[in-house]
Amino acid sequence: MSLGTAPRRSARRSGGAGPRRDHGVWFLVLPALIPILVLSVGPLLYGVSLAFTDAQSGRTEPTRWVGLLNFGDLLRDTLFWESFRIGLVWAVGVTVPQFFLALGLALLLNEKLRLRWLARALAIVPWAMPEVVVGIMWRLVYHPDAGVLNDTLRTFGLGDGRDWLSGLATALPAVIVVGVWAGLPQTTVPLLAGLQNVPRELHEAAAMDGAGAWRRFRTVTWPALRPVALAITALNFIWNFNSFALVFVLTDGGPGGRTRLPMLFAYEEAFRYGQFGYAAAMGLAMVTVIAVLLAVYLAGRLRTEEDA
Amino acid sequence: MTARRGRTAAGRRRRAAATRSGQYLALLGYLIFLLVPFLWLVSTAFKPPRELGSIDPGWIPHDPTLANFRAAFAEQPLLRSAANSLLAAAGAAVLSVVVATPMAYVLARFRTRAARAATGWVVVSQAFPLVLVIIPLFLLLKAVGLVDSLGGLTLVYLVWSLPFALWMLTGYVRAVPVELEEAAAVDGAGRVRTLVSVTAPLLVPGIVATGLFAFITAWNEFFFALVLLKSPEKQTMPVVLTHFLGAEGVADLGPLAAAALLATVPGLVLFAVIQRRITGGMLAGAVKH
Numbered sequence: 207m208s209l210g211t212a213p214r215r216s217a218r219r220s221g222g223a224g225p226r227r228d229h230g231v232w233f234l235v236l237p238a239l240i241p242i243l244v245l246s247v248g249p250l251l252y253g254v255s256l257a258f259t260d261a262q263s264g265r266t267e268p269t270r271w272v273g274l275l276n277f278g279d280l281l282r283d284t285l286f287w288e289s290f291r292i293g294l295v296w297a298v299g300v301t302v303p304q305f306f307l308a309l310g311l312a313l314l315l316n317e318k319l320r321l322r323w324l325a326r327a328l329a330i331v332p333w334a335m336p337e338v339v340v341g342i343m344w345r346l347v348y349h350p351d352a353g354v355l356n357d358t359l360r361t362f363g364l365g366d367g368r369d370w371l372s373g374l375a376t377a378l379p380a381v382i383v384v385g386v387w388a389g390l391p392q393t394t395v396p397l398l399a400g401l402q403n404v405p406r407e408l409h410e411a412a413a414m415d416g417a418g419a420w421r422r423f424r425t426v427t428w429p430a431l432r433p434v435a436l437a438i439t440a441l442n443f444i445w446n447f448n449s450f451a452l453v454f455v456l457t458d459g460g461p462g463g464r465t466r467l468p469m470l471f472a473y474e475e476a477f478r479y480g481q482f483g484y485a486a487a488m489g490l491a492m493v494t495v496i497a498v499l500l501a502v503y504l505a506g507r508l509r510t511e512e513d514a
Numbered sequence: 515m516t517a518r519r520g521r522t523a524a525g526r527r528r529r530a531a532a533t534r535s536g537q538y539l540a541l542l543g544y545l546i547f548l549l550v551p552f553l554w555l556v557s558t559a560f561k562p563p564r565e566l567g568s569i570d571p572g573w574i575p576h577d578p579t580l581a582n583f584r585a586a587f588a589e590q591p592l593l594r595s596a597a598n599s600l601l602a603a604a605g606a607a608v609l610s611v612v613v614a615t616p617m618a619y620v621l622a623r624f625r626t627r628a629a630r631a632a633t634g635w636v637v638v639s640q641a642f643p644l645v646l647v648i649i650p651l652f653l654l655l656k657a658v659g660l661v662d663s664l665g666g667l668t669l670v671y672l673v674w675s676l677p678f679a680l681w682m683l684t685g686y687v688r689a690v691p692v693e694l695e696e697a698a699a700v701d702g703a704g705r706v707r708t709l710v711s712v713t714a715p716l717l718v719p720g721i722v723a724t725g726l727f728a729f730i731t732a733w734n735e736f737f738f739a740l741v742l743l744k745s746p747e748k749q750t751m752p753v754v755l756t757h758f759l760g761a762e763g764v765a766d767l768g769p770l771a772a773a774a775l776l777a778t779v780p781g782l783v784l785f786a787v788i789q790r791r792i793t794g795g796m797l798a799g800a801v802k803h
Contacts, residue, residue: 231624234616238676239632241613245651245673246639252650253642261649307544314541319534325541327789329548334785335778336734338752342759342774343555352566352767354554360570390548419533441640448643451736455756472645477741482649489646496641 256486263480276487286488288463289471290495295378296467297447300385305439307386308393315394316401333391341455344384345371371457377464381456388452389445393438400434401427436507440500447496468492558771559583566767582768583776586758589769592776594747595754602664602739602750603732606671610679611725613672615717618683619709623692636677648741655742662744670738675728682727686720687713723788730781751777 257276261269280286315326332340347354348370356367370380404427412422450469453459459466459474468488476485553573558566559582561575586592621633639647651670652661660666690713698708736752743749755777758770 231620234620235632237613238617238680241669241673242632242635242676245654245669246647247635249647249650249654250639250642252654253646256649310540311544314537314544317537319537319541325545327786328545330785330789331552331782332548334730334781335552336736336752336755336781338734338736338755339555339774339778342755342770343551345759346558346767346771347551347554349767351569352558352571354550354571354573357571387547387551444641450644451752454736455759469643469645472643473741476645476649482653485645486649489643489649492643493641493646500641 253486254490256483257490258487259483261482261486263477263482265480269483272483276484277491279484280487280491285463286468286471289466289468290492292378292464292466293447293468293492296382296385296449296453296465297443299379299382300389300446301439301442304386304389304393304442305435308390308397308438309435311390311394312397312401315398329394330391332388333395337388337451338455340384340388341452344387345456348380372461374461374464377457377461381453381465384452384456385446385449389442393442396434396438397431400431404430436504440504443500443503444496447492555771555775558767559775561768563768582772585766586769586773586776589766590754590757590773591746592751592754592773595749595751596777598664598748599733599750599752602668602671603729605664605668606675606732607725607729609668609672610675610728611683611721614676614679614683614724615714615721616709618680619687619713621680621684622687633680636680640677644737648738651738652741661742662748664743664748667739667742667750670742671728671732671735674735674738675731678731679724679728682724683717683720686717686724689720690716726784726788730784733780 258271258273259269260272260275311329315322315329319325335343346352350356350367350369353367355370359365359367368376370376408426409422412426417425448469449467450473453465453467454470454473457465459470469492472485472488472492475481475488557573557575560578560580561571562577562579562581565571565575565577617632621630655661655663655666655670660669694712694716695708698712703711734752735750739750739753740756743753755770755773758766758773760766
């Protein structure tokens with residue numbers, strides 16, 4: 207992120223005496239810093255430490271350190287790893303189409319089309335909706351009888367349709383479509399912002415040189431857009447892998463665990479069965495694997511950037 | 515030569531026209547994908563039970579009715595849950611801009627290690643699965659008696675909305691020229707005076723947009739509310755909406771759609787208000803590397 211940069215001269219010139227300046231800065235920072243420390247840093251460290259204990263909900267005996275016991279159990283927990291696999295399929299299945307669809311939409315919204323303002327406003331409607339409502343809405347779309355999807359299929363004579371969210375084969379693809387839909391605006395807006403930073407003159411110069419649309423995109427647009435694209439796909443992957451509410455409402459992990467994302471699994475472990483320590487270990491395993499995957503992804507991307 | 519150039523120009527125009535039509539077609543495709551589910555929700559909310567049960571549900575209800583809305587209010591405590599949501603979301607939004615604005619000012623104007631560390635943390639914390647945060651938060655809030663309380667939830671929402679608030683506000687502060695503040699300093703105004711009487715007024719539109727965004731985020735939030743609020747009379751709207759789904763997933767579709775539609779209205783209205791600013795703020799944040 208680009209937050210830390212500041213004009214140095216202003217820091218030097220304004221304020222005057224050193225100690226007084228620092229005092230003032232602390233006064234400005236503390237109101238935000240304290241809640242972050244108490245309700246974000248503290249809990250996270252506490253949560254990590256819980257993964258090495260046998261903490262349970264509502265138990266009277268004191269919680270004990272159990273070392274790596276939770277992780278040993280976790281390694282043998284085939285249900286969790288199945289859920290983990292589903293989580294990865296979901297995260298990739300949502301993030302990749304989301305990026306390409308958003309890129310297409312951003313490119314369109316960046317063109318001088320008629321009613322562009324209206325299209326821009328309508329395109330971000332999903333962003334304003336609660337995830338629970340998005341889930342409910344798509345349940346209505348997928349509904350076997352009253353749903354618009356089966357109704358359309360019947361109208362075009364494409365069979366009677368099916369119960370999309372209860373079918374073993376269709377449930378995961380069906381929720382992935384909803385995931386793509388829900389995150390499209392969040393992905394489109396930064397890409398559109400990035401597109402608007404691409405210098406017009408470069409485009410015009412390339413066009414003068416006879417470069418076609420695809421070449422112009424490859425040589426002018428994409429290099430300028432790449433940092434935004436990299437950041438937004440990485441963030442989307444994290445958010446999608448940790449997603450909860452959408453699938454909780456759509457299928458609650460069913461049918462037969464086919465859509466049980468790791469967060470749903472960990473939620474049940476913690477708040478249905480009260481296994482706080484074990485659930486924390488799951489969370490830690492999730493964040494570790496994500497960190498490794500992202501490091502590989504970002505390193506690979508940066509290397510291609512150097513080669514290019 | 516001129517004739518040839520004329521032909522190619524005409525050809526280029528034809529190709530440009532074809533490209534344009536293709537673009538409009540693609541845009542139409544996007545809008546259909548994005549809007550059809552929402553329009554179906556609206557349509558379902560106004561359909562009488564008879565049409566909802568039919569095998570061939572149409573787009574436009576034949577006998578549009580408000581019965582679903584009445585039923586929704588009768589089935590679940592929608593009004594009280596809306597009031598709860600409003601309280602938590604408004605509290606979080608106000609607190610969030612109050613504490614984030616001074617910090618965003620520091621982030622934009624100084625290189626303070628503490629401020630940068632806090633920002634770094636805010637970014638890193640995004641990557642952690644909520645389950646790692648919610649268990650300790652639950653235990654912590656329980657220890658101080660803030661579990662099952664809207665106050666506790668408001669505090670959680672405050673911290674949760676800080677990353678985006680800081681990001682947006684830092685962009686808005688950068689947009690205020692440093693020279694204005696320096697001029698005020700030359701005139702003998704102190705740091706706080708300058709901040710309050712010169713910078714803050716220029717930030718008001720940005721602060722309002724950021725606050726409204728924080729409000730929408732908190733209004734829409736589900737996971738923390740699900741875990742932290744147990745008493746039915748304290749639950750927020752998204753949690754109450756899931757009660758319409760029924761234990762076995764057999765839902766009364768009409769009231770479900772009506773309630774879901776109502777829960778969407780504040781977000782949509784506010785988003786329409788701040789839409790330009792959100793895009794602009796992101797842009798500002800992205801430009802100033």
